[in-house]
Amino acid sequence: MFAQVSDVASSLPLEDEARFPARWEAHAGRRAYPQDVTQRTERPLTTALGWRLPSWLLDYGPIAFIFLVGAAALAKHHVGPGAGRAALFAGLVILSAALLIRHRAPLAVLALAVVAQVLLGWGPVVVFPLLLALFTVAEYSDRPVVIGATLVAGAAMVLTLVVHHTQITAGSVGSRLVVIGLVVAIALYLRARADYINGLRERAERLERERELLSQQAVGDERVRIARELHDVVAHNVSLMVVQAQALAATGGTEAQNATLGHVADLGRDALSEMHRMLGVLRLQDGDAAEREPQPGVRDLPALIERTRQAGLATTLTVEGAARDLPAAVDLSVYRIVQEALTNVIRHAHAAQATVTLVYSPRAVEVTVLDDGTAANGAQPNGDVATGGHGLVGMRERVSLFGGDLEAGPLGYGHGYRVRALIPTT
Numbered sequence: 414m415f416a417q418v419s420d421v422a423s424s425l426p427l428e429d430e431a432r433f434p435a436r437w438e439a440h441a442g443r444r445a446y447p448q449d450v451t452q453r454t455e456r457p458l459t460t461a462l463g464w465r466l467p468s469w470l471l472d473y474g475p476i477a478f479i480f481l482v483g484a485a486a487l488a489k490h491h492v493g494p495g496a497g498r499a500a501l502f503a504g505l506v507i508l509s510a511a512l513l514i515r516h517r518a519p520l521a522v523l524a525l526a527v528v529a530q531v532l533l534g535w536g537p538v539v540v541f542p543l544l545l546a547l548f549t550v551a552e553y554s555d556r557p558v559v560i561g562a563t564l565v566a567g568a569a570m571v572l573t574l575v576v577h578h579t580q581i582t583a584g585s586v587g588s589r590l591v592v593i594g595l596v597v598a599i600a601l602y603l604r605a606r607a608d609y610i611n612g613l614r615e616r617a618e619r620l621e622r623e624r625e626l627l628s629q630q631a632v633g634d635e636r637v638r639i640a641r642e643l644h645d646v647v648a649h650n651v652s653l654m655v656v657q658a659q660a661l662a663a664t665g666g667t668e669a670q671n672a673t674l675g676h677v678a679d680l681g682r683d684a685l686s687e688m689h690r691m692l693g694v695l696r697l698q699d700g701d702a703a704e705r706e707p708q709p710g711v712r713d714l715p716a717l718i719e720r721t722r723q724a725g726l727a728t729t730l731t732v733e734g735a736a737r738d739l740p741a742a743v744d745l746s747v748y749r750i751v752q753e754a755l756t757n758v759i760r761h762a763h764a765a766q767a768t769v770t771l772v773y774s775p776r777a778v779e780v781t782v783l784d785d786g787t788a789a790n791g792a793q794p795n796g797d798v799a800t801g802g803h804g805l806v807g808m809r810e811r812v813s814l815f816g817g818d819l820e821a822g823p824l825g826y827g828h829g830y831r832v833r834a835l836i837p838t839t
Contacts, residue, residue, distance in 0.1 A: 457552055457607035472513070479541040480509045486537030504533045508542040515549045522546045523562055527569040534577040543569070544596050551600035563597050628806065635807040639746075639814065655681035710744035711736075711771065714751060718769065721755050727766045728755065734773030743836055746811040747771070747780050753807055754782035754832045762786025762830055776839045777817075785829045805832075812836060 459466055483505040487498055508529055515522045523546040530539045543566060550562045570589040574581045655678050662674035709717075714730055721728040739747070751769055758767050764786030772779040805821050812819040817836040824831055 457604045460607035460610050461603040472516075475545055476509050476512045479512070479545065480505065482541065483509075483538045490537070501533055501535055501538050504529050505538045508539070512542060512545060515546055516553075519546065519550045519553065520558070520562070523550050523566070527565060530569045531573055531576055534573045534579075544592070547593065548596050548600045551597045552604050559597065559601070563593060567593050631806045632810060635810045638807070639810060651681050651684050655685070708741075708745050709748045709752075710741075711739060711747055713748055714769070714771070717748070717752060717755070721759070721767070724759055726755070726759055726764065729766075729768050731768065731770045732773075733770065736773055739778060739838055743778065743815060743838055746815070746836060747778060747834075749811060750780055750808050750832070750834050751782060758782070758784045758786060758830075764829070777835055777837045779833070779835045781834075782832045783824075783829060784831075808832065808834060 456471065458464070458471065484502070487502055487505070508526060511522045511525050523543075526539070526543040526546040530543050533539050547562060547566050551559045554562070567590050570593065571581075571586055573579070574585060579585070658674045658678040658681065662671045662678070666674075718728050718730045738744075755767060755769070758764050762784050764784035767782065767784040770779075770781040770783070772781075805819075808821070809819050812834050815836050817834060819835075820831070820833045822831065823829070
């Protein structure tokens with residue numbers, strides 16, 4: 414028994430705090446690109462849209478599209494005034510190659526696209542590279558950088574019309590500015606949505622970890638509570654052994670018998686001292702008065718049932734089999750399981766009736782608490798851990814202490830909840 418108490422008193426180690434994934438957004442005062450964004454596990458585009466596209470497709474797909482469109486335009490259409498066909502093709506190749514490193518040097522690639530836009534000035538070759546470079550800057554950079562890049566790209570579009578003597582109209586200028594604004598708006602939307610989704614993920618991970626920590630804390634608290642109670646049970650029994658050994662020695666007997674009884678009494682006193690030294694610290698400072706009272710047991714179940722009825726829950730107690738004295742620790746655990754189960758019914762189940770069934774068998778005792786509520790009295794996997802209680806955690810700990818079995822769960826949708834504990838007595 415003393416070994417069981419020591420096992421129960423063992424605490425659970427808490428895990429180190431896990432690191433949460435870094436947010437996508439760049440913060441003010443920090444560099445927009447502290448590392449290559451291609452090394453990130455997930456990009457704003459895939460996060461925002463929920464697509465799990467391969468990295469190579471995101472890296473090379475848009476570039477291949479831009480190159481094919483530009484090459485097809487050069488092959489089929491008249492290039493007009495300005496740069497020749499060879500210069501336009503060379504510019505297309507250079508821009509396509511530069512876009513391969515747009516995530517590593519976004520501002521440099523955008524600057525190259527702006528220069529090509531002004532110098533070459535032929536839309537099918539330079540517009541798409543400029544828009545892709547601007548999209549990359551807007552997707553990852555700080556807000557001041559995005560605003561500056563947007564203004565520079567818009568100015569380059571308008572300056573191209575002037576440099577290449579293209580007729581300037583409100584429609585031509587407006588259409589170019591609208592396209593630039595639309596690209597930036599889409600990039601900012603995807604980035605904001607990705608930040609929102611990542612924030613939800615971090616919050617879910619944090620809440621899950623907090624729930625696990627609360628569950629571990631509840632298990633530890635319940636083990637300490639059980640250890641205190643079993644300490645009282647074992648200490649009481651050992652004290653009786655010491656008293657009886659001393660009384661028997663005082664009645665007379667042979668010298669050898671008296672020496673043996675004295676030795677038994679000394680061992681009992683040593684055991685009590687060891688238990689007080691190891692487990693006495695587990696007592697609550699403000700709970701000394703309550704702990705001086707006798708520990709409850711199966712004999713106190715009728716009083717518990719009556720208090721439950723007074724709380725508004727119609728409760729009945731049924732005993733099957735030949736009632737007998739149970740080991741002190743089992744007797745206490747049966748009472749605590751029924752007490753916790755009925756408390757959960759009152760708090761969470763919204764039930765009108767509850768039934769407590771106690772079944773004695775030769776080598777075990779079985780206790781079942783059944784209610785007709787519409788909500789589970791242990792709705793959470795660990796009971797009411799989130800609200801600071803122990804819930805099913807305490808029941809599982811008490812049953813596992815004796816190598817027993819605990820079943821807890823709803824009987825069906827809206828048809829009540831059942832807690833069943835089987836505890837060996839031998």
